Amino acid sequence: MERIEKKSNGLNAVSLFSGIGGIDLGFINAGFNIVWANDFDKDAVKTYKANIDDNIVLGDINNHLSEIPSHDILLAGFPCQPFSMMGSQKGFEDERGTLFFTIETILREHKPKVIVLENVRNILTHNKGKTFEKMKSILENDLNYTIHAKVLNTRDYGLPQTRRRVFIVGFLNEEFGEVAREFQYPEPFHLEKTTFDLLDKEVDKKYFLSRKILPTILSHGSGNYRSKSEINLPIAKPLTATMHKMHRANQDNYFEDFKNREKFEDTELKRISDVRRLTPNECRKIQGFPSDWKYVVSDTQLYRQFGNAVTVDVAYFLAQSINQFIHEVANLK
DSSP states (O other), rough: OOOOOOOOOOOEEEEEEEETTTHHHHHHHHEEEEEEEEESHHHHHOOOOOOHHHEEEEEEEGGGGGGOOOOOOOEEOOOOTTTOSOOOOGGGSGGGGGGGHHHHHHHHOOOSSSEEEEEEGGGGGGGGGGGHHHHHHHIIITTOOOEEEEEEEEGTTTTSSSSSEEEEEEEEEHHGGEEEEEOOOOOOOOOOOOOOHHHHSSGGGEEEEEEHHHHHHSSSEEEEEOOOOOOOOOSSSOOTOOOOOOOTTTOOOOOHHHHTTOOOOOOOOOOOEEEOOOOOOHHHHHHOTTTTOOOSSSSHHHHHHHHOOOHHHHHHHHHHHHHIIIIIIIIOO
C-alpha cells in the first residue's frame, strides 16, 4: 500500500524486532507514532533508516532496555523460528524463544496500554498448545492484560499471498477494564488482485532459471518427501526469508514470462528457460510496501527482508481496528 498522510492519533508506539518495519509502517499509516524501534540485523536497520525513520537502534534488545522510552503501545514481531514449521520448533528451549521473556520484562517496566505481538500460526499449537498457554497466562495473570489471538491471512486484506500469521493483541485491564473483551479484529474482504497484477513489466535476465536447473525446480520432491510443485499461481505461496536460495516450486513462487524471455539471447554457458522467480520488487508489492521504497541492500538481503516482513496491509487494517476500539468503543482519551 502507498504511504498515508494521516493525522496523529496521539498514541506513541515502541517497536521491537522491527525488521524493515512492516508492522511499523502499517501503524504509521493508521496514525500511530513510532517513537523508538530496535533490530539486531544491520541490513534491516539500514533499510529501515532509508525508508521509515532514523529512530531505530541497532543491537541486541537486551543491551538497550534502559533506552526504551515510555509508550502507549508495544509492537513486537518476535522471532518466529523457534515455533515455525520451517524451523526446529524448539520453542522456549531455543535461545530466540526466550525473547518473549524480554518482552515480559519490558511490559513489567512500562505497562503500555496495548500490546501487539506477531508470530507464525504454529505458536498456537506448539507443544500441544502449552507454549501459547504459558505466554497467555503470563500476559493475563501476571501482567494483567486481556488477551486476544487470531490468525490473519494476507489474502484476506487485499494482497494475493497466502500468508497466515497470528496476531496477539492485549489491553491493559487498568486502562480498559471489562470493555477490553469487546475488541474485534478487522473483517476480511474480497480479494480483487492476483499476483499477475503485481508482476513487473520489465524483468532482468538474471531472474530467469536456466534450462539445466528447471527440472529440479519443477520436481515434486525426492525420496520419502514429495510435494506438488506449481507455478503461475494467482495467489502466491508465502514469501520466505530463504527464497534467495531458490527452493523447488512446491515452496517458492515461479512464473512463466514469455514476453521478457524473448528479449534475451542464450549463451553457451547458460541456456535460459521461460520460467523465472519473483524479483525483489515484486516481493515488495506482494508484501504491501510502497512504490517509493528505496533499495539500499543486495538482492539477497532484499529477499530475506521481504520474506521476513509482516505484510503492511495486514498491519494497517489491524491498527485501524485497534484505533477504532480505543477511541470509539473504549472512549480512551
